[in-house]
Amino acid sequence: MNITICLWEPEDAPYFVVAINNKEVLDYLRNSTPYPYSMKDAGDQRGLLIHREAGAAMDRNMDSKQATTPRKALSAQYKDREVVGGVYLIRNTQTNKVLLESAADIGAMKNRFEFSQNTGSCVYMKLQKDWAELGAGGFTLEILEELRKNDLQTDKAFKADVDLLKEMWLEKLSGEDFY
Numbered sequence: 001m002n003i004t005i006c007l008w009e010p011e012d013a014p015y016f017v018v019a020i021n022n023k024e025v026l027d028y029l030r031n032s033t034p035y036p037y038s039m040k041d042a043g044d045q046r047g048l049l050i051h052r053e054a055g056a057a058m059d060r061n062m063d064s065k066q067a068t069t070p071r072k073a074l075s076a077q078y079k080d081r082e083v084v085g086g087v088y089l090i091r092n093t094q095t096n097k098v099l100l101e102s103a104a105d106i107g108a109m110k111n112r113f114e115f116s117q118n119t120g121s122c123v124y125m126k127l128q129k130d131w132a133e134l135g136a137g138g139f140t141l142e143i144l145e146e147l148r149k150n151d152l153q154t155d156k157a158f159k160a161d162v163d164l165l166k167e168m169w170l171e172k173l174s175g176e177d178f179y
Helices: 010-020 039-043 045-060 071-079 106-119 125-134 155-172
Strands: 084-092 098-103 139-148
Touching (some): 084 106, 098 106, 106 139, 125 139, 139 155
Antiparallel strands (some): 084 139
């Protein structure tokens, strides 16, 4: 199993809420974590504290060479990574219905889908009823097209390009049965 650790972004909050409310995940969190965990919890000071504590725990466990690496350098390295967005669909293997989506970070989206399959939790509201009936194995992920972010492109402009790409795929897949 491949595991990728990445920074949580504000747009990840809905997935964070679903993950924390999963019993298998909740058992490994602090007793002070509220249950059920909500979007409000993800955005309040306690939610920020969880992220800070996780970062501090990582700092305490680093060896002396790693501990001298400034956080700003790590943050800059993260921001300088190649950003690849794209369009994907999640297919119900029983009914052949599809959910067409786009993401500004296709790698993070793949990780979310794999996490959902591994934990049995569905992070896509439109799929929850079928996911509960069929289980995680009843769905597949198909990457339709990837798009690389230009160095001069703003995040907003890149997201607009990815959304336009999704619209183009919506026309191409007009014969599909959508959620």
